[in-house]
Amino acid sequence: MRAILVSRHGGPEVLEPADLPDPVALPDRTLVEVTAAGVNYADTHRTDGSYRAAPALPFVPGTEVAGRTADGRRVVALLFPGGGYAERASVADADMVEVPDGVDDATALALLVQGLTAWHVLRSSARLRDGETVVVGAASGGVGSVAVQLARHFGAGLVIAAASTAEKRERALRLGAGVAVDSDPEGYAERLLEVTGGRGADVLLESTGGATLTAALGGLAPYGRLISYGNASRQGRPPADFGVLAERNTSVAGFWLKPALDMPGGFREPLRELLGLVADGRLVLPPGPAYPLAEAGRAHADLLARRTTGKVVLIP
Known part of the structure; x- marks a missing residue:
């Protein structure tokens, strides 16, 4: 072959x-x-x-x-x-x-890693609660485009899309984000605070790493949770300053999909849920x-x- x-x-x-x-x-x-x-x-x-x-x-x-x-x-x-x-x-x-009828190969493949990552970072890691504000970094990417929609489906009060270009931000808005901001590290936290009335986000999904991750920490609400699940910048994940985290009782968690899939109920059940959402037209990739x-x-x-x-x- x-x-x-x-x-x-x-x-x-x-x-x-x-x-x-x-x-x-x-x-x-x-x-x-x-x-x-x-x-x-x-x-x-x-x-x-x-x-x-x-x-x-x-x-x-x-x-x-x-x-x-x-x-x-x-x-x-x-x-x-x-x-x-x-x-x-x-x-x-x-x-x-x-794979159910009506779900094409590319969509089914997107649900395997990108879809299951979005599901787990929101459900298993962030433990999203109804009405919370969620920031989705890289919101027009593979994981981000799913996470924007799932956050709304899971009951988020406001979904904020963060992306690097106006075109990508517009794409995320079409997927259901309530507002979109520039993800450039310079002024990133200030933009997040502005669109949340100064409070910050309850959940922030971050996959870029480096300077973007550091800047994102300033956009968290009290008891906010930042989930780092990637390092697209290849700049590394800077060490967290626990004193800064303690000032607002914020937290940072890392996520890797492989051990999440090995947990009981971590693979087939969420994947079938995602496939069903696509088949029903409630999740569009x-x-x-x-x-x-x-x-x-x-x-x-x-x-x-x-x-x-x-x-x-x-x-x-």
Whole structure:
């Protein structure tokens, strides 16, 4: 089968097409003919070797696949530590869910990592309560576009979208955000305080890291919670000043999806809920670009350069 192989760590240039043996059927696993594979920021970290659980070289990247089983079922599945950038994949039965009619492959793939991340940061980490004010950073991105809608669905009183360009802020408003602000670190906290009448946000979802994370802390309300679930800037997560946090009883929590999925009820139940919301038209995911499998390197390059919106997928 055709697949993408990473034989050395590096940038998009190390993603090379290769001919590999088909995966072997094993107990409690299902062979899936891949119709689309999802691309995530975490894939770029695995490729350059900076991911906290980077697979050993050589490896086939990709933790998300949509496809069909031998008996004709449409499924979407997670693959840890990888193997999705290929024509076929062997997936654990426990990590696979059937896709309902009316949900396309790209949308189903977007729900696996981006959708489940948005669900868990709001439900499991932030423990959002009715009427609270939520700031969604990178609000037009993969996780952000879902989180804007889920926050409203989960009962947020006000959803504030933060994004770097006017176009991205407008897109988030169309998805249901009540107000949008510029996420530039310079003046970020002041803008959040302004749109909340000086109170600040109860929940702030942050995936950029670096200066943006530091600035966001000043926009929290008393007892506000900042959930850091990414580091797109690659500037690192600065250490928290606990004295500053204590001044307003604010808190900072980190989030990683993998252990959340391993918790009882952490994978299939929320994923089926998300698939149902899409099938019912209550959750809309913006379309994203599709690349041929052999152009995985170009897909990574465009993702890293922030030239994409919506879910990025590879088509074998």
